[in-house]
Amino acid sequence: MTRTVYVNGDYLPETDAKVSIFDRGFLMADGVYEVTSVLGGKLVDFDGHAVRLERSLAELDMPNPISKADLLEVHRELVRVNGIDEGMVYLQITRGAPDDRDFAFPDPETTPQTIVLFTQNKPGLAASPMAQKGMKVISIEDIRWGRRDIKTVQLLYPSMGKMMAKKAGADDAWMVQDGFVTEGTSNNAYIVKGNKIITREKSNDILHGITRAAVLRFAQEAQMEVEERNFTIEEARTADEAFITSASTFVMPVVEIDGTQLGDGTPGRVAPRLREIYLDESMKAAI
Missing domain, CATH: 3.30.470.10 (Aminotransferase class 4, branched-chain amino acid transferase, N-terminal domain)
Structure with a gap:
């Protein structure tokens, strides 16, 4: 049609x-x-x-x-x-x-x-199989312009990043600047250490994600601890869990970074629970 x-x-x-x-x-x-x-x-x-x-x-x-x-x-x-x-x-x-x-x-x-x-x-968007198995990411240098907080149509490097990931047998790439993770090619990035959710604070370096804002709000309402700070790619590789958020993936677990398996290589406890909360609350509030 x-x-x-x-x-x-x-x-x-x-x-x-x-x-x-x-x-x-x-x-x-x-x-x-x-x-x-x-x-x-x-x-x-x-x-x-x-x-x-x-x-x-x-x-x-x-x-x-x-x-x-x-x-x-x-x-x-x-x-x-x-x-x-x-x-x-x-x-x-x-x-x-x-x-x-x-x-x-x-x-x-x-x-x-x-x-x-x-x-x-996109039939099945909410019930994505990827959410059940988790995704694999690689790290790449972040060489984009300095105003990533503006959602412009300048998407060549993120597209190249996705292709780098595909070539490496992964699902996406996390961009790294001065050793610290900025964000994914089209998503915000998070790690979980203990019961603490860690994600980069808002600045010109990252897109101020709409899903990010909602997920962090829901996490705090669910009594989850949130810390907004820079984290290194090395810290991410040793995290208990990791995940991304975006308007099209909602909350998506990450189970491998640069070939290093997180935990037992399956989605942990925090990301699936946040996805469940986000989908439930978002569908209630949808217009």
Whole structure:
């Protein structure tokens, strides 16, 4: 079935959707994006994604061309017309398409921004087999630009990282800067030592994950100890458990880092429990 997508105010078959070759998202990676999960036909953490979108745009000195209410309406309509029960809605906003390529920003008064949304159907998203067996990660050097807190479409190195992991027989890569883990290629990273959950504190070095915020809140409500600090890749390899969080993986256990098995090589106690809590609470709050 051909998907219906949203481009600049119009709902179109994906085969009819077009964006100018001069769009700055295409030429300069001058754009931001968000991905909102859908469970049971409802949007998970939509408010958090909308707030982060606003922040990302502001950090790039880019106006927000669509209201939160209208954005919610578009998300819901795409979920409805595409029959999404479990999956994702991808949103991208760029600085638009001026008449020609130029490093200087175009005048926002004369160059409308580009807004694109589409759905991805992912049956079984909540019941992922990976959550039962855990994932394997490798470590790679973090050579991205310094504003990783802005959710831009500059995703070349994370894509390369995923391919490095695949080539090494792993599922993902954790990026390391000055010996300390920053984050995964498309997720936040955590280790568990004893009963303590350890994850890097928010800064320009990592994306301020919407799922991260929810999971840490749920962990504290469940009387789990949380410590936000840097941790080394060596410390991660000797941890009791590890896991990642993201909008598309929720909470996913990590059972191997750089070929070193964590514990007995199966998901421990903390990550599966957090996944259970997150899915339960998120589905209750989904809109």
